[in-house]
Each structure stands twice: as C-alpha cells, then as structure tokens.
Amino acid sequence: MGSKSMFGRKRFWHALFYKRTALLLVLTVVKPCVLFPQERGDSGKVMGLMELYGLSSVILYGVEDEYAAKILLDALQPQLKGIKAVPALGQKPKRDDLVIYLGSFQSNPVARQAFKSLGYSIRWESLTEGSYFLKTFRKSGKTTVFVTGKDRLGTLYATNDLKNYYLRFESGKVLMNELNVVERAHLKYRWFWNWDYRTRWDMSAPNDDLISKGESGSEPEDFSKTPEAYLRDLKKTIEFMSQNRLNGLILWGFLRDLHGGVAAAQELCNYAEERGVHILPGVGLAGNGGFYYEGENQFNLGKWAKAHPELRSVDEHGNFRDNTLCPEKPENREWYRQGLKWLYENFKIGGLNLGLGNLFVCYSEDCKKARQAMGGNDPDSYKDLARITRFMVEEAHKLDPDTWISYATYTGFDYNSVEGVSLGGLSGDKVRLKGMDSGAVSYPPEFVKFVPEFAICEWSLNKMYDDNAWPSPFKAPAKHNIGYLPWGNASSGTDQELYFRRIQEISHHAIASNLEGLVIYGEESSERPNVEINYLTFSQFAFNPATENDQFFRYRISRLYGGEEAAKKLIEILDLLENEEGMVAQKLGEALQQAKAALEMSDSSGKNRWNQLIQYLGRLTAKKS
Numbered sequence: 001m002g003s004k005s006m007f008g009r010k011r012f013w014h015a016l017f018y019k020r021t022a023l024l025l026v027l028t029v030v031k032p033c034v035l036f037p038q039e040r041g042d043s044g045k046v047m048g049l050m051e052l053y054g055l056s057s058v059i060l061y062g063v064e065d066e067y068a069a070k071i072l073l074d075a076l077q078p079q080l081k082g083i084k085a086v087p088a089l090g091q092k093p094k095r096d097d098l099v100i101y102l103g104s105f106q107s108n109p110v111a112r113q114a115f116k117s118l119g120y121s122i123r124w125e126s127l128t129e130g131s132y133f134l135k136t137f138r139k140s141g142k143t144t145v146f147v148t149g150k151d152r153l154g155t156l157y158a159t160n161d162l163k164n165y166y167l168r169f170e171s172g173k174v175l176m177n178e179l180n181v182v183e184r185a186h187l188k189y190r191w192f193w194n195w196d197y198r199t200r201w202d203m204s205a206p207n208d209d210l211i212s213k214g215e216s217g218s219e220p221e222d223f224s225k226t227p228e229a230y231l232r233d234l235k236k237t238i239e240f241m242s243q244n245r246l247n248g249l250i251l252w253g254f255l256r257d258l259h260g261g262v263a264a265a266q267e268l269c270n271y272a273e274e275r276g277v278h279i280l281p282g283v284g285l286a287g288n289g290g291f292y293y294e295g296e297n298q299f300n301l302g303k304w305a306k307a308h309p310e311l312r313s314v315d316e317h318g319n320f321r322d323n324t325l326c327p328e329k330p331e332n333r334e335w336y337r338q339g340l341k342w343l344y345e346n347f348k349i350g351g352l353n354l355g356l357g358n359l360f361v362c363y364s365e366d367c368k369k370a371r372q373a374m375g376g377n378d379p380d381s382y383k384d385l386a387r388i389t390r391f392m393v394e395e396a397h398k399l400d401p402d403t404w405i406s407y408a409t410y411t412g413f414d415y416n417s418v419e420g421v422s423l424g425g426l427s428g429d430k431v432r433l434k435g436m437d438s439g440a441v442s443y444p445p446e447f448v449k450f451v452p453e454f455a456i457c458e459w460s461l462n463k464m465y466d467d468n469a470w471p472s473p474f475k476a477p478a479k480h481n482i483g484y485l486p487w488g489n490a491s492s493g494t495d496q497e498l499y500f501r502r503i504q505e506i507s508h509h510a511i512a513s514n515l516e517g518l519v520i521y522g523e524e525s526s527e528r529p530n531v532e533i534n535y536l537t538f539s540q541f542a543f544n545p546a547t548e549n550d551q552f553f554r555y556r557i558s559r560l561y562g563g564e565e566a567a568k569k570l571i572e573i574l575d576l577l578e579n580e581e582g583m584v585a586q587k588l589g590e591a592l593q594q595a596k597a598a599l600e601m602s603d604s605s606g607k608n609r610w611n612q613l614i615q616y617l618g619r620l621t622a623k624k625s
Helices: 003-029 066-076 109-117 152-166 227-243 261-274 301-307 330-346 365-374 380-399 415-422 462-466 500-508 529-543 549-560 564-577 585-601 604-624
Strands: 046-052 057-061 084-087 098-102 132-139 142-149 167-170 173-183 189-195 248-252 278-284 351-355 404-408 456-460 481-485 517-521
Touching (some): 057 066, 066 152, 098 109, 109 142, 152 173, 152 549, 189 481, 227 261, 248 351, 261 278, 278 330, 278 404, 330 380, 380 404, 456 462, 462 500, 500 529, 529 549, 529 604, 549 564, 549 604, 564 604
Parallel strands (some): 098 142, 189 248, 189 517, 248 278, 278 351, 351 404
Antiparallel strands (some): 046 173, 132 142, 132 173, 167 173
16 A cells, blocks of 8 residues: 555544544534524424515614624615614614614613513523524514624624525525524634735736736735725625634735825724724844835834844854844833834724744844743743743733633644744655654643733644644643634645635634634635635634534525525535545546536526536646546
C-alpha cells in the first residue's frame, strides 16, 4: 500500500474518532432550550407553508431592534400592503390578524408577555449570545410569529434567516413555513480576516473606480482603488457577514489616506455596528503601519520610527530595522497607549487584532533583559509577543471592558508546531515529536499565562491540518482561543479551491480543542461559486457544528440553487470534487456533467448559480488538461 493511501486511512480513523467525540459532546450538552408544548401534527422544527394574510398586520419591535424591523418590513410590504412596524414601548399585546413580535424579551417585554400568555416558556440560560428562536402560532384565523433573539444580535440573525429561508412570495401571496426553530450559537467568534487592498467584492465596479489601471497590487502599499470603490467593497462584505451570522471583521489597512482616512473608517464602523459586525482593526506592534497603516498621521508607525530612529527594533547582528519599533522602549509604550486612546475615542470599533510579526524577535538590550527576566523555556518570539500583547490588552481593556482583543501566534498549538518555533519555524517532516519531558521546549507554552485571560489567542490551523495533526489530541492552551484558516484566498494561492469538507471537519472538532471561534479569509467576492460555498459552509458550521448536511442543503442551499432536488445534486457534486486531503482533479469531468444535469432540473431562481458553477468547473477542467 502506497504512502498516500496509508495517509488517507490514518486520516479516516483519526477523524472518525474525534468527529464522533465532538458530535457526542455537542448533542449531549446542547439540548433543545425552548420548551414548546408538542402540537398535534408537529413532526419537525420546520413544517409546511402557510399564507400570511389579514386585514391588519403589525411588526411590534423592541427598543434596540428598529433596523431588524426595517429589514422584515421591506421584505413584506410589497405584498402585505397594510403592514406597519410599531415600537413596542408603551404597547400591549396586539389583536391584529397578523402580529410579528420582534426583539429579545429584554428589548420587547410585550413579546415576553404574549409568549407567556400562549403557554410557552424558554430557558434563556441555556442559550448563548447570538442565539434565537422562530415560532409561529395560528388560532381562529389569527397568526402570531415570534422573531426572538437572546440579544439584539440574535434578533438580527432571526430576522435575516426568516426573510432569506422561510418566507416565499408566489403569485402575489406571502407564504411562510410553520416554524418551531431554535438556533444556538456554538462558537462565539465567527470572523473574516481581510486586507483592505485585497478585498474585492463589487465585481461590477468600473475601471474608473481604480486609481491606476488594473487590480490592486500584490503588496499592501499598492492600493489602487478610489475611496468610493473601497467603501462599496467593504460594505458588501459586511452585508454578507450580517446576513450569514458572522460577527467580526479583522481588517488590516483599516486607516489609510488613499481610501478616505478617518472619515471612511468612521463610516465603515457605523455601517458595521448597525449590522451586528465588530470591526477589528489590525494593529502592527512592530511594523505594518501601527494604528494608521499609510498616511500623514501621528499614529503611523513608520512616521514615528523615522522621527525617533533610536526607538527602532534591533536585529540579531545589532543593526536597527527600518519601519519597526522596539516593543520594550518606554517611549514606544506611551505611543502605543496614546494610539489606543485615539482609536477607541474616534471609531466605533469592536476590538483589535494585534500582530507582532511572524517569529519577530527584538535584540535590543531592553528586550534581551526583559526576556531573561521572564525565565522559562519559551522561544524568544513567544516571549516578545507575550510582553507587548499584555501591555496592549490591559490598556485597551481600560478603554472598553467589552472589547475583543485577539493576538496572532502564527503557529499551531500542537507540540510539533510549538517546538518548531523554538527551532526557527521548522515543522512537519523537519521536526520529530519528542517526549513531553525532553526539556527542549515548554509545552503547553508558558507565554499564554503571561497574557491577561480576557485576551483571545489566535492559532493557525492549516499546518496542523496538512500535517495530519487535526483533529488534535492537544488543546489550545489559553483561556480564550480562536483558530485561523488562511484558505480560499488569492494571496495563499487557494482562491480556486473548495473547502466544503475541510471546513466542516475543522468546525466539528473546534470545541473539543478548546477553540471558541474560527477565522477565515473574507477577501474574495461571494459572486464566485466556490467562494460562496466556502463562506456559507463556514458561517453555518461555525455557528452550529452539529448541523446535518441534508438540513443545511434543504433549507438554505436549496433557496440559492433552485429547489431541493437541485440542492441534492450539489451535495453529490461536492463529494466528487473534494475529499479530506483536498480537491480531487480526476473527477472534474463527472462533476461537470452532474452540474449540467442539475441546471436542467433547477427552477429559474437557481439557473444563474448553476451556470456560474458550470463555468467554474469548466475552467478547472481546462486547467487540468
């Protein structure tokens, strides 16, 4: 048997064991939280269609839910001419023919009162942030609908899901599934990771939206879009995230003169906040522009380093590094402190993503003494990362106790990855697993104890997956951890890849590995079929790793690909295109034929997506030959 088949067999049994373990954990700990009485004929959470009608219709929304109410009103108003949206403050339960109670029970106490009067109850303590329920009740010709989140974010998710997946408009009628749905957010953090100059979502943008002809350049300095084009791209990104329950956007190049500077960043933050997305600016601690990536601003790192060359970092030969800072210098620490204060006072950000640099080490006398004082066996890069991260996290927490502060390790959390850092970044076949008592490296790494517990440690999972170290017997060692996946992006050469299976496998074992969230690139437009499938898979399985594929395709994908039968075909095509090791080139021809057959059975709403998928498969086939 060849090495590849041995690898696949090992992967199969390894994955099977951990998948069963993780799913068992999900299914036994996460029980249904809404205590609905069993209704006659209720055989599932989503049942048949009913028509919404009545001489009077109202959306009664909570004090913080006006935006969500507008989304639903805009969707219903063309068909239900008399429907109106009314704030719940000062109201009593309505007696209209159709009443939609929208909002959490905290923001909408009238909904709570109406819910209780119908004989229902709910265990809110079992639901996490962003969770929600959708419940319909029909009696004596009157219809009551609850669009209820645990919080504002959950209500927004419930509204979008109701509009996108459970409402239908046919022949002038408004149809809706009878619903008894609870959606629990399993992973707290579900993020995109973007550079400003690489984000391209508005595929219809004309060439005159570019400052120079052609696409944005290959380096962060080569920003070529106008401020208007930049905002369109990022707003489309945020809109997709909000529609698909993604709650954080790491954005490097958040502040740059060429795309509008302070004004554009403020507009973007306001737009994202309304839609439930945290903007998390990337902040370079030693390079990468600091707080203000490019432009004439006091918090641009290059400008500060040029004005104070003695405060730059030092390489192993004792030479100063241009456009970098020594993270230990008191003057730099004060600059960091002032930069944080300026950032939090001027922008509605939801947190930060801190980056010191991949295996960055400063050899100034200050840093060498600080590392020595820390003791332990951690690599120098981990020690430098821990010290400056601790300072930044504590300062940011003073400014906003609810802020999300993540910091990048640029490594996996398995033993080989951590040992590889101590050997200068070697991993995989170049590093052999040594005994845990070998003394070569501290495991778990000690630096996580140095950083405040409320910080979020970001670990790279792609190398662990490629090296067959996922699912991992190791657990991410910090109090709060997220996993980073640099997949599906032009910068990593993976923008033509499908990651349907691999994203699912990662998400199935995330909780068991002590991860509270996942991060994936979000720079490519969802108008590309493989990218959209990757994003939809990520958003669904990060929210609920226990999702069954048939339910995902029946209620979500079928609305995009022209019906349930066509969606079933898509499952078969994805099985042909990818296995747990990657894309399967030899089955492209068969997948292409299946896609053409699915196009014929799709209804009109899915034709465009099937044509795009056929074109995508055609390009892959041509490239293969």
